Amino acid sequence: MLEEALTEIARALKAVNFYPRTHPTLHAAMNRAHKALISAIGGQDQLALSVSRDGFHWASHHLAPGNQVLAGLAREFFLRQIKRVFFLKDVSVSDLENFLRILAMEEELFRGKGKAE
Numbered sequence: 001m002l003e004e005a006l007t008e009i010a011r012a013l014k015a016v017n018f019y020p021r022t023h024p025t026l027h028a029a030m031n032r033a034h035k036a037l038i039s040a041i042g043g044q045d046q047l048a049l050s051v052s053r054d055g056f057h058w059a060s061h062h063l064a065p066g067n068q069v070l071a072g073l074a075r076e077f078f079l080r081q082i083k084r085v086f087f088l089k090d091v092s093v094s095d096l097e098n099f100l101r102i103l104a105m106e107e108e109l110f111r112g113k114g115k116a117e
Contacts, residue, residue, distance in 0.1 A: 002047075003064045005040035006056060008033040009100070010073040016100045034093045047087040051077040076103060 008029075015029035041047045050057040055065060055074045064070050077085065080103065 001036070001040045001042075002058060003067065003070065005033070005036040005047075006063070006073060007067070007069050008036040009096075010069045012096070013073065013076070013100045013103060016097065017104050030093050030097050034091070034096050037087055037091065037096065038089070041087060041089050045089050049085050049087075051082055051085060053078050 012029045012033035015026045019026035019029075037047070048058075049063075051074055053075075054062070055067075055071055056063045
């Protein structure tokens with residue numbers, strides 16, 4: 001479920017970069033990503049992931065090391081110097097979209113002490 005959630009988030013990030021805010025394809029992508037993320041969080045309060053150059057890690061497990069979609073998403077985080085990401089159980093579709101819009105910004109905007117934090 002975690003791999004599926006991150007794959008849907010990667011697809012939603014591409015949709016954020018391509019479609020205008022009101023486009024139905026963007027809304028569908030965001031809803032799929034949100035549903036998958038909530039399923040992956042399950043009964044926990046949050047989902048905490050570590051990010052490295054080679055991908056995402058959860059509870060010291062490297063997630064789907066051969067999955068190129070996840071590797072690309074992890075690279076987007078890594079380039080923005082994001083080392084850990086937390087998804088909370090109460091995240092809304094709007095919150096997720098706003099997060100992805102921030103992530104879609106140029107990585108230079110993230111560089112410097114504490115900006116990604």
